[in-house]
Amino acid sequence: MEKKVYYIFLTLSCLWLGLIVLAPVLKQIGGFSLIISRFIYDFFSVSCHQIDSRSYFLWGNKLAVCSRCFLIYIGFVTGALAYPLISKKKKFTDIPSIWILLTAVLLLFTDAVLDISGILPNSFTTRAITGFLTGFVLTFYLIPGFTLFFTEIKSILKRKKKNEN
Amino acid sequence: MKTNQNRLLPIIYGSLVMTFLYLTPILNFVNLLCCAGVILGAAVGVITYNKQIKNTDMELSVKDGGIIGFLCGLLSGILTTVIYLTLIMFSNINPISEALPLLEKLNLNFNQNEMSVVNKISEEISRSGFSLTFSVYMFVYHLIGFTIFGFLGGLLTSTLIRKSNLKKIKNL
Numbered sequence: 001m002e003k004k005v006y007y008i009f010l011t012l013s014c015l016w017l018g019l020i021v022l023a024p025v026l027k028q029i030g031g032f033s034l035i036i037s038r039f040i041y042d043f044f045s046v047s048c049h050q051i052d053s054r055s056y057f058l059w060g061n062k063l064a065v066c067s068r069c070f071l072i073y074i075g076f077v078t079g080a081l082a083y084p085l086i087s088k089k090k091k092f093t094d095i096p097s098i099w100i101l102l103t104a105v106l107l108l109f110t111d112a113v114l115d116i117s118g119i120l121p122n123s124f125t126t127r128a129i130t131g132f133l134t135g136f137v138l139t140f141y142l143i144p145g146f147t148l149f150f151t152e153i154k155s156i157l158k159r160k161k162k163n164e165n
Numbered sequence: 166m167k168t169n170q171n172r173l174l175p176i177i178y179g180s181l182v183m184t185f186l187y188l189t190p191i192l193n194f195v196n197l198l199c200c201a202g203v204i205l206g207a208a209v210g211v212i213t214y215n216k217q218i219k220n221t222d223m224e225l226s227v228k229d230g231g232i233i234g235f236l237c238g239l240l241s242g243i244l245t246t247v248i249y250l251t252l253i254m255f256s257n258i259n260p261i262s263e264a265l266p267l268l269e270k271l272n273l274n275f276n277q278n279e280m281s282v283v284n285k286i287s288e289e290i291s292r293s294g295f296s297l298t299f300s301v302y303m304f305v306y307h308l309i310g311f312t313i314f315g316f317l318g319g320l321l322t323s324t325l326i327r328k329s330n331l332k333k334i335k336n337l
Binding site for chain 2: 152
């Protein structure tokens with residue numbers, strides 16, 4: 001069960017990242033692909049500002065999210081790939097200390113706030129580092145969450161089936 | 166002791182926080198960090214539910230957290246779309262004509278057929294302040310985005326609360 005959930009999680013994370021890269025690729029292809037590309041850009045506009053000067057470009061077309069968000073998702077997929085290696089001796093439902101997550105989020109938040117307030121402008125490098133770190137760390141909380149969620153659902157369904165019989 | 170708790174209140178609290186953070190100017194910048202406002206709203210929902218069940222025999226499960234986060238996102242997606250469309254209806258703002266220069270900047274140009282559809286929607290909004298196509302479009306986008314990030318927020322918060330609860334039990 002744990003491994004199944006892990007592979008579902010990994011597949012979904014890769015698909016999400018794939019969509020971000022697919023948007024500029026489809027735009028480059030043109031024709032009907034352009035319509036799909038526009039949908040992808042619109043979809044990600046709910047969660048990202050997509051400002052040109054803060055985004056990475058592929059063949060002259062920017063990715064569906066800004067550099068920070070892109071690195072968060074890259075970190076996410078990397079974290080998901082590294083998860084079985086790093087937490088080898090632990091169970092899939094164990095999570096690290098909350099302080100690790102809070103430190104990563106605080107760094108990302110500070111980088112954004114310092115830039116917005118004009119105190120210290122950030123750069124592609126700072127956005128990339130803080131974004132990647134947050135995405136990477138987040139995986140170690142979400143994979144156990146996903147595993148527990150599906151384990152609990154499965155046990156409820158099992159109990160229901162048992163009661164019916 | 167109560168053994169069954171109402172999940173409606175936490176869901177309402179969570180979705181109100183999500184909607185407030187999404188629609189309030191300046192505060193809505195927080196959503197540019199991977200929908201952090203939506204995640205925060207789901208967290209509020211789960212924390213409220215955890216407080217509600219504190220004095221009962223029940224324990225917060227990750228399943229409850231995920232479902233509360235998802236439902237907060239669902240309700241907030243509906244609320245946000247309704248408020249957003251109402252604001253458009255009673256103001257002179259036409260989001261289509263405002264978005265077109267931005268799309269041009271993105272180099273996402275429309276062909277003739279598409280442009281005629283976009284112009285039709287824009288005219289409908291200018292004339293009556295409402296367009297069914299635009300409303301459905303907004304509704305679907307909000308719903309998908311809010312439910313995904315709401316679910317993740319609920320899952321994350323309940324996982325963290327569960328860990329701290331287990332720690333407390335171990336220390337007893």
